[in-house]
Amino acid sequence: MLTIAHLSDIHLGQDHRRDRGTRARRRAERVMAYLDALPGSLDAVLVTGDLADHGLPAEYEQVAEVLKSRHRVLICPGNHDSRAPYREVLLGEGPGESPINRLHQLPGADVLMLDSSIPGRPDGLLDEETLTWLDAELAGGRTELPALVAFHHPPVELSVPTVDGIRQFGEAGLARVLRRHPRVAALLCGHSHTPAATTFAGLPLLVAPGVVSTVTLPCEGGPGISLTHPPMLAFHVLDGDRRLTTHYRVVPEN
Numbered sequence: 001m002l003t004i005a006h007l008s009d010i011h012l013g014q015d016h017r018r019d020r021g022t023r024a025r026r027r028a029e030r031v032m033a034y035l036d037a038l039p040g041s042l043d044a045v046l047v048t049g050d051l052a053d054h055g056l057p058a059e060y061e062q063v064a065e066v067l068k069s070r071h072r073v074l075i076c077p078g079n080h081d082s083r084a085p086y087r088e089v090l091l092g093e094g095p096g097e098s099p100i101n102r103l104h105q106l107p108g109a110d111v112l113m114l115d116s117s118i119p120g121r122p123d124g125l126l127d128e129e130t131l132t133w134l135d136a137e138l139a140g141g142r143t144e145l146p147a148l149v150a151f152h153h154p155p156v157e158l159s160v161p162t163v164d165g166i167r168q169f170g171e172a173g174l175a176r177v178l179r180r181h182p183r184v185a186a187l188l189c190g191h192s193h194t195p196a197a198t199t200f201a202g203l204p205l206l207v208a209p210g211v212v213s214t215v216t217l218p219c220e221g222g223p224g225i226s227l228t229h230p231p232m233l234a235f236h237v238l239d240g241d242r243r244l245t246t247h248y249r250v251v252p253e254n
């Protein structure tokens with residue numbers, strides 16, 4: 001059994017009413033403090049993109065500080081991120097503009113974190129390089145184990161007009177790769193700033209809430225962005241039958 005915490009869209013550096021990013025940082029720190037104080041252990045904490053708000057090196061310095069944890073933290077970029085400073089500050093690598101895709105081998109499962117960002121654009125795409133990499137990683141290595149595939153942009157509409165227009169497009173390519181690999185148990189994403197559950201390519205697609213804000217539905221008077229909803233996260237539990245169960249949590253005040 002595997003237990004993973006999943007948060008997204010911390011947007012460090014987002015300047016709300018000229019607060020110089022203190023609100024975004026406070027909310028991310030509240031979530032990370034909650035996870036660090038858990039009496040039990042986690043196999044990983046996933047953060048599915050929009051780590052920085054403007055993709056600035058100074059914002060990534062903050063990301064590195066805030067995401068320090070007693071747990072193993074796995075990240076991928078979102079549309080607000082910028083590949084070169086992300087690589088330099090968070091990964092300690094030289095500046096490069098190719099997609100940032102990573103395989104993480106957890107006890108009992110592989111987690112593949114993909115880069116769905118398109119430099120300079122709010123919508124998303126898993127390009128050919130990324131899909132080829134995903135196909136090869138799923139085919140090689142620990143094929144007897146289940147795999148979780150994570151990225152920033154959802155590849156389907158979520159009935160939230162503002163988000164649906166900037167979702168992940170070109171999704172047929174992803175579906176083709178996923179159908180070749182029955183070891184994939186579920187898909188995880190962020191970007192939409194709303195806790196949601198749906199399906200893609202016959203697989204569960206779990207959307208993490210946005211830590212910095214919540215996007216509201218038409219029935220709530222939206223689409224709009226709520227800054228008053230408290231930060232939330234998801235706990236995903238992968239059981240011995242390769243079934244993923246998700247529990248969403250409001251993170252209490254410290």
Ligand SMILES: [Fe+2]
Pocket residue numbers: 009011050078080191192193210
């Ligand atoms: Fe976001």
Ligand SMILES: [Fe+2]
Pocket residue numbers: 050078079080152191192
């Ligand atoms: Fe985003």
